[in-house]
Amino acid sequence: MRTEFNERTWLAWLSKVRIIVITFLLAIELVIARLTVTAVPVRSFISVIALWYTISLFYVLLLPLWRESSTQARLQVVTDLLFANALIYLTGGIDTSFNFLNPLIIIVASILLSRTWAYLSALLSFILFGGILELSYFDLIRSYSTARTDPRSLQLVIFINLFAYLAVAYLASRMAARLRQVDVELKNKSGALQNLQALHKNVIDSMSGGLITTDLEGHITLLNPAGEQLLESSAAEVLGEPVTQFFVDPLPPLGPHPVHNEVRCLTPSGTEKTFGVTASELTVPERGLTGYVYAFADLTEIRRLEREVRMHDRLAAIGRMAGGIAHEVRNPLTSIAGSVQVLASISELNADQKALVDIVLRESDRLNAIITDFLLYAREKTYKMAVIDLVPLLADVLAAEERSRRGQRVEIVRRLESESAWTLADRERIKQVFAILSDHAVRSMPQGGRLAVTLASAQDCWRIRFTDTSQGLTPLQVEKVFEPFQSQLEGSTGLGLAIVYQTLQAHDACISVHSSPGAGIEFSLELKRAEPPARSQPDSVPAGSANVYPSPTPSAEIPAGVVEAPSGVKHG
Amino acid sequence: MASILVCDDMRAICGVLEIALRKESHKVETVTSGAEAKRKLDSNIYDVVVSDIKMPQTDGIEVLRHARRVSPETAVILITAIEDYEAAVQAVKAGAFDYIHKGPHLIE
Numbered sequence: 001m002r003t004e005f006n007e008r009t010w011l012a013w014l015s016k017v018r019i020i021v022i023t024f025l026l027a028i029e030l031v032i033a034r035l036t037v038t039a040v041p042v043r044s045f046i047s048v049i050a051l052w053y054t055i056s057l058f059y060v061l062l063l064p065l066w067r068e069s070s071t072q073a074r075l076q077v078v079t080d081l082l083f084a085n086a087l088i089y090l091t092g093g094i095d096t097s098f099n100f101l102n103p104l105i106i107i108v109a110s111i112l113l114s115r116t117w118a119y120l121s122a123l124l125s126f127i128l129f130g131g132i133l134e135l136s137y138f139d140l141i142r143s144y145s146t147a148r149t150d151p152r153s154l155q156l157v158i159f160i161n162l163f164a165y166l167a168v169a170y171l172a173s174r175m176a177a178r179l180r181q182v183d184v185e186l187k188n189k190s191g192a193l194q195n196l197q198a199l200h201k202n203v204i205d206s207m208s209g210g211l212i213t214t215d216l217e218g219h220i221t222l223l224n225p226a227g228e229q230l231l232e233s234s235a236a237e238v239l240g241e242p243v244t245q246f247f248v249d250p251l252p253p254l255g256p257h258p259v260h261n262e263v264r265c266l267t268p269s270g271t272e273k274t275f276g277v278t279a280s281e282l283t284v285p286e287r288g289l290t291g292y293v294y295a296f297a298d299l300t301e302i303r304r305l306e307r308e309v310r311m312h313d314r315l316a317a318i319g320r321m322a323g324g325i326a327h328e329v330r331n332p333l334t335s336i337a338g339s340v341q342v343l344a345s346i347s348e349l350n351a352d353q354k355a356l357v358d359i360v361l362r363e364s365d366r367l368n369a370i371i372t373d374f375l376l377y378a379r380e381k382t383y384k385m386a387v388i389d390l391v392p393l394l395a396d397v398l399a400a401e402e403r404s405r406r407g408q409r410v411e412i413v414r415r416l417e418s419e420s421a422w423t424l425a426d427r428e429r430i431k432q433v434f435a436i437l438s439d440h441a442v443r444s445m446p447q448g449g450r451l452a453v454t455l456a457s458a459q460d461c462w463r464i465r466f467t468d469t470s471q472g473l474t475p476l477q478v479e480k481v482f483e484p485f486q487s488q489l490e491g492s493t494g495l496g497l498a499i500v501y502q503t504l505q506a507h508d509a510c511i512s513v514h515s516s517p518g519a520g521i522e523f524s525l526e527l528k529r530a531e532p533p534a535r536s537q538p539d540s541v542p543a544g545s546a547n548v549y550p551s552p553t554p555s556a557e558i559p560a561g562v563v564e565a566p567s568g569v570k571h572g
Numbered sequence: 573m574a575s576i577l578v579c580d581d582m583r584a585i586c587g588v589l590e591i592a593l594r595k596e597s598h599k600v601e602t603v604t605s606g607a608e609a610k611r612k613l614d615s616n617i618y619d620v621v622v623s624d625i626k627m628p629q630t631d632g633i634e635v636l637r638h639a640r641r642v643s644p645e646t647a648v649i650l651i652t653a654i655e656d657y658e659a660a661v662q663a664v665k666a667g668a669f670d671y672i673h674k675g676p677h678l679i680e
Contacts, residue, residue, distance in 0.1 A: 323654055327626065330653035330674050335584035337676035342592045364676035375655065 007069045010112055014076065015060040022052055025087065025098065038092070039144045045090050052083040073112040077121050080105045085128035092145045093136045094157060102129060102161075103168040110172030111179075118176075122169035126162045133158055210275075212294040213282055214243050221291060230275070230298050232267040243294065248272070252279040254292055262299065273300045315380065322378035326371045333371075337364040366491070373495035377484065383426040383506055387530045390421040390430070390455065390462060397434040398453060401442060409448040410441070416455040421462045422532040429503045430527075436496040437466045437523050443489045444470035444521060461509075461526040468522075473515040481513050574619035578602045579609035579635060580651070581627045585674070589622060606630025610638045618646050620669075625652040625659055633659075633666055640667045651678065 026049045033042055059076055066072060084101035091098050102125040109121035136143035137154055149157075204211055210227030214220055220243050223235040231238070231246055244251060252261035258280035265273045275296040282291040337360065344357045398412050423430075441451045449469035456463050473481065480486045482501035485494035504511050504525060515521040576598050578589045586602040593600045601616075603609045607630045609623060621639050625632035636648045647669035652659065660671045672678065 327653045331582045331585060333676060334653070334674040334678050335582065335588050338585075338588035338592065338678055342588060342595065345595065361676055368675045372655070 007073060007112060008063070011063055011069055011073060011076070012060075014108060014112070015056060015063060018056045018076075018080070019053065019060075022049060022056060025049065028097075029091065032097070039146055040091055041144065045087070048083060048086045048090060052079075055079055055083075070113070073109075074117065077105060077109045077113065077117070078124070080108070081121060081124050081128060085125070085132060088129065089132045089136070089141075090144060093132050093143065094149060094154065095145050095147060099129075099161070102165060106165055106168045107172040110169060111176045115173040115177065118169040118173035119166070122162075122165035125165045126158075129161055130158045208297075210294075210296045210298075212243055212296070213291055214294070215291045216289065218243050218292070227296070230273070230296065231265065232269055243292075247275075247277075251294065252277055254279055254281065256281060263296075273298055274303050275299060315378075319379040322375050326375050329371055330368065333364055333367055337361055366493075370493045370495070373493040373499065377495050377499050377502065381506070383429060385424055385426055387422055387424055387533045388427045388430070389532075390423055390464070390527065391416055391419065393427065393431050394434055394453065394455060394464070397431060397438055400435070401438045404442075406442050406446075410445055411448075411450045412438075413450060413452040414454075415452065418455060418457055418462075420532065421455055421457075422530045423462060423527045424530045425507050425509075425527065426503075430507070433500045433503050433525075434464075436500050437525075440487075440489070440492075440496060440523075441466055441468035441470070441521070443492060444468055446490070457529075458526065461528050463524060463526050465525075466523045467520060469520045472517045472519045472521055473513075474517055478513055478515055482511075573597050573599060575599045575617070576601070576620045576622060577609060577612055577616075577618045578622045579604070579606065579627075579632070580624040581605060582624070585624070585651075589678075606632065606635045609635045613639055613642050613646075617643060621646055621648045623648065623650055625650050625663070626654070633662060636663065636666050636668055 026046070029040065029045055030042075032038060033040060059072070062072065063069075081102070084098065084105060087098050087101065088096045106118060106121050106125060110118035113121075132141075133154060135141045136145060137149075137151070204222075204224045207224055207226050210230040211222070211224040212220055212227055213222040219240050220238050223231070223233075223238055225235075228234055233246075238246075246265050248264040248266055249261075251263060252259035258278050260276060260278045263275050263277045265275050267273060276299045277294055277296040280293050280295075281289055282293050284290050340357055340360045344354075349357065394416070395414070398414065402408070402412055438451065438453070445451075445468055451469075452465070452467045454463075454465045454467070456465075477486070477488075482497050484498040487494045487497065501511060504527075507527065509525060509527045511523060511525040513521065513523055576593055578586050578593070578600060579602070580586050580589070581604050583604055586604060590600045590602050601612065601618075603612055606623070606627050609621070610630065612618075613621070613635075621635065623632040623635045632650050632652075636650065639646050639648050648667070649670045649672060650663045650668045651672045651674055653674045655673060663671050
């Protein structure tokens with residue numbers, strides 16, 4: 001297939017060159033005929049040239065029509081020899097200036113055809129040329145020669161030509177064979193190179209890591225598909241751009257040995273990623289250093305998990321410490337409070353003594369509550385997540401708050417806009433959150449007031465608000481409201497809201513606080529909606545049980561103005 | 573009147589419990605380690621054992637198991653300074669009569 005392709009290219013080339021050569025020959029001969037006195041029959045010469053011309057044109061037209069190119073090549077060589085020798089004959093045989101045509105055609109035959117054909121064409125040239133000379137010499141055909149030579153010189157000329165033809169055939173066919181061999185080798189090599197290139201491209205394209213190559217100036221010359229994904233940019237966009245533009249940190253230093261570094265990257269979407277980047281030189285044999293290669297992998301998730309594990313370890317350590325502290329404090333506390341109680345029961349106490357005993361017991365209670373909350377806050381937690389209904393949970397908590405001693409001073413207004421509000425949560429923990437928030441509101445209003453609790457649907461979550469009519473918080477207090485030990489409420493352990501925040505974070509929920517001095521406090525929390533379970537689960541309160549709790553009063557109003565506190569800081 | 577063995581590695585707790593229980597006219601003995609408690613259980617019969625859970629070497633659960641073995645009639649009450657759901661479950665499974673948290677109201 002490949003040799004045929006070559007032959008056809010050569011043939012096409014030859015057909016065109018032949019026409020040029022013929023034109024050239026005609027011009028030469030016409031010039032010679034003008035300038036010198038020759039015996040050349042110009043008419044016959046032009047007729048031969050015209051015929052050769054016509055046949056050459058025919059060959060040009062034949063080439064695309066006839067696929068059999070080697071037969072065409074043989075045919076062309078033979079016709080060329082016939083025409084060339086016809087011209088040699090007309091231009092005087094032994095006197096001709098066109099004797100160069102035969103070796104030329106032999107060379108063409110050597111290139112186009114096999115070595116046998118090279119020799120055959122040499123032989124045919126010899127027969128035709130020798131024939132013309134011999135026949136002219138013995139006047140068997142008409143001679144156009146102007147000089148007469150002796151027979152020995154004639155034989156010598158003929159045999160020198162034979163030798164020359166054979167020598168040309170030998171050398172040309174050898175060179176042609178060598179050329180063909182080189183051509184095949186080159187083709188094989190370029191085929192292997194193409195395979196290698198295809199392999200490289202496949203490897204680079206299928207890598208899971210990103211790969212950038214740059215030139216010596218650091219301009220990007222290649223970005224593989226994985227790299228496109230990691231950098232969130234298409235290769236077409238970044239080609240020619242400086243590689244440093246993607247990275248916040250400096251890239252690893254370039255040197256003869258690959259260097260690995262962690263580098264932060266800011267993607268066009270604005271997300272910051274951490275990449276492990278290995279930079280190395282791109283060296284090509286014989287050309288030396290041509291650029292640099294940056295291989296990179298996304299370590300963002302791994303680093304995040306590592307941070308999480310470290311945080312988890314730290315929290316676990318704090319939890320263990322909390323356990324130790326609780327143990328060490330509770331034991332003496334138990335002894336102190338117990339001793340005072342026993343002491344008080346042994347003898348009758350007067351009012352002052354009774355008051356002192358009460359102080360010891362009350363403060364012991366307070367200390368104990370702090371330890372309880374601290375344990376709750378600091379110890380490692382497990383959450384029992386289930387799809388639960390928030391409505392009965394909220395009703396339960398508010399009813400309990402109303403029954404409490406402090407709660408009796410506060411009017412609790414419910415406005416639950418849904419009969420059920422399903423979410424995925426740990427029932428006890430969320431109940432605790434509600435209890436802490438309602439307790440916080442009640443404690444914030446020691447002189448009494450109104451607590452409005454609303455539950456409403458908001459996009460993909462449930463929004464629950466606890467709005468009180470307390471004195472409100474300063475912006476600084478709002479800022480720190482969820483931090484441990486920031487509460488200034490009497491009797492508070494200072495950990496309640498920190499526990500709320502921690503619990504909601506664990507539920508992927510968020511909480512915000514709005515307050516300003518004199519305008520009450522509003523806590524607003526959002527819990528993700530969940531599909532109600534197909535059948536009531538053991539963890540879920542059965543449908544209808546909501547009636548057990550004080551039912552929401554749809555007509556209940558919330559005092560206006562408290563909800564829209566003028567300033568506030570959003571947390572979570 | 574009952575015969576009671578109090579076991580806690582905190583001497584103060586032992587002292588308070590001893591006085592409080594004696595005031596209720598019970599016969600009280602106190603020990604400050606699980607190993608001592610086991611020895612006492614081997615040689616005496618008690619109506620009630622009150623033991624701390626978290627003690628070095630021999631813990632309250634072990635005291636409880638020993639009591640169930642040598643004196644099944646004895647009621648064992650475990651007390652603890654730290655709320656621990658797992659420990660409570662373990663205690664009840666091992667046959668504890670009750671499980672009480674330490675705190676200002678332990679004596680009540």
